[in-house]
Amino acid sequence: MQGGMLAEIVEAVPLRLWFAFGTLFLGLLFGWVTRVTARRFLQRIGIPAAVEGTAFERTARSVGTSTVDILAAIAGYFVFGIAVFAAVAVAEIEYVAQFWNAVAGFLPQLFVAIVVLIAGILLGDKVELLVSERFRGVKIPQIDVLPLIAKYSIFYLAALIALGQVGVATAALIVLLGAYVFALVFLGGLAFRHLLSAGAVGTYLLLNQPYTIGDEIRVGDVQGIVQEMDLFVTHVEIDGEEYVFPNSKVFAEGFVRIRG
Template sequence: MCGLLTAVTASALPTVSPHSPVPVQSEVLTPLVPFLPLAVFGVILLVGGVVSYALISFNRRLLERLGVPETVEGTAFERSVRRLGVSTVAILARLSGYLSFVAFVVVGFTTLGVDSVTAVSTVVVAFLPRLFVAAIVLVVGLIVGDKLGLLVDDRLRGVKLPEAGLLAPVVKWSTVYVAALIALAQVGVATTALIVLLAGYLASVIVLGAVAFRDLLASGSAGLYLLLTEPYAIGDRVRIGDVEGVVQEIDVFATHVESDEEVYLVPNRRAFTDGVARKLD
């Protein structure tokens, strides 16, 4: 009976051949499991680097085709960044690429499974688009401010009044100030504070402008009156105060009078304060 039971038990057990394969796949992969998040993080960084480089190259070519280098040429911002070995186009293109790479880095950190890092990464990802828009607004504000300042300076170049030289910087920095306020609004600064700052700035500009440009405004008002009523015209011989000669040009702010091979630029307000004498033919 014991021999029969031993035979039955032996036949019920599986026979293991010494040449049968041993399952070792799980044993090999198990030590690598803790390193999988790091591997995923590395892959995300690699993809982010490639995408960011491609984005920088694409945006650079796009900005060049849109004529941005010619538009910003000669501005103070372009000259400043040129001294640093870069250009406005390069800065705009790199901004998008760098922010894109930062977004990939933040997403990569979420794969590491650290709760605190994940929470911070979520906040950063939500904040990056606003930061990008704020940076673009600030750069564009600096460029537009420079262009407007150059335009005003070019328009007023022929006006030989001391106050005229102050108008271009006021226009430039006013534009930059408004752009800075918009940029601050993008990154979450309180709107009420921005409105108060803007109102205070506008009030100060109006007050200081009225004081600093009172002679210029008076000349402009007088110039409009002279252009509309035409008490004298180009070619007339006039005397304005102690200046006598032939009128060569009349603009909003001044009258050009030629006398003895010299051209005098007479502010139009002097036509009211000193009077005008026109010589009859």
């Protein structure tokens, strides 16, 4: 009796619905496989080490996940989302199918936009760390703003690209980008005029080399051995202490090279 009722239920369900259910099941399976494969691939190419220390990774860890897990999950959900669209098309549910068909063309762009945003956030965080490390020894007050400018510039570009993927007008994006670059150059020139001055002086010192690494010089009241010099600063060591002078200070106050 029960077998007969089951057979009647199976026969009552249209064949296309069984295909739709099968498509959903396969989509779920392939989505899981994609997630596992993507996680292993990202780990193999060194993504965990690359994002270590970034704000995004720290935030992900605080909620019990990681950047790799988030990216792998997005890939898995993307595959399952495609399966949902395919299942709806197979089921031929008129109004639902029309809706999902309209959305289906938007899914790849949305997927790319999300990946671009995450990549932009990770890259921005990493660049902030690198810039902070590079300019750690520069004793100019405005230098602390440079890592943030680098970070949010990358965020901004990633956001523009992501918006372009989801259909925001390109002309508006170009205008916004132009306004951002103008503001960055204008305000940056005002805020970092001392840094630009140090860079210009550093170029002069590197080209003419009035002193070089190993020379003993005196800048103001400090006399010591030049340990390092680059475009922006000169490192002078005396009695185990290292002094970092902006090149603009060396040029403005003058220096004395001590001949041995």
